[in-house]
Amino acid sequence: MLKRSAAAFLALGLLVASGSANAADETVVRLTIKDHKFIPDRLEVPAKTKIVLVIKNEDAEPEEFESPKLKREKIVHPGAEIRVILGRIDPGEYPFFGEYHEATAKGVLIAK
Ligand SMILES: [Cu+2]
Numbered sequence: 001m002l003k004r005s006a007a008a009f010l011a012l013g014l015l016v017a018s019g020s021a022n023a024a025d026e027t028v029v030r031l032t033i034k035d036h037k038f039i040p041d042r043l044e045v046p047a048k049t050k051i052v053l054v055i056k057n058e059d060a061e062p063e064e065f066e067s068p069k070l071k072r073e074k075i076v077h078p079g080a081e082i083r084v085i086l087g088r089i090d091p092g093e094y095p096f097f098g099e100y101h102e103a104t105a106k107g108v109l110i111a112k
Contacts, residue, residue: 011014026050030111031065032074036101040070047111054068063105068111 007107027049032039036059045051057076059061065084066073076082098105 019058026052028052028054031055031107033059033063033098033105035059036061036063036098036104038096038098038105038107041107043107043109045089045111047091047107050088051111053084053086053109054081055084057083062100064099065092065096066099067109068095070096072096073099 003024018103025046029043029045031043031053033055036051053065055065055074055076057080058077060078062075062076062077064073065082070086070088070089074082074084094109094111096107096109
């Protein structure tokens with residue numbers, strides 16, 4: 001009985017360990033669209049690490065997150081939240097903008 005619970009405990013420990021290792025490998029960065037602007041408009045992320053951008057649109061109109069340099073283009077519906085997986089990017093500056101409100105919705109992601 002004691003041996004069995006020790007084995008179960010060890011198995012659970014391994015599951016938890018591998019789960020947290022995956023999470024640590026990923027950097028989640030949040031962007032909010034409000035009043036046709038990106039908040040924040042400047043993001044710093046670690047280079048060469050898996051980056052996941054979570055973009056929430058708090059406006060009543062759709063917006064399109066677009067960055068030719070990041071090769072991403074994705075519509076965010078009003079009230080919706082999307083995940084944009086950028087993968088591991090090289091150090092540098094990556095401008096982005098909202099295609100539907102380009103005059104105000106702009107920002108830059110900086111990988112260091
Ligand atoms: Cu577009």
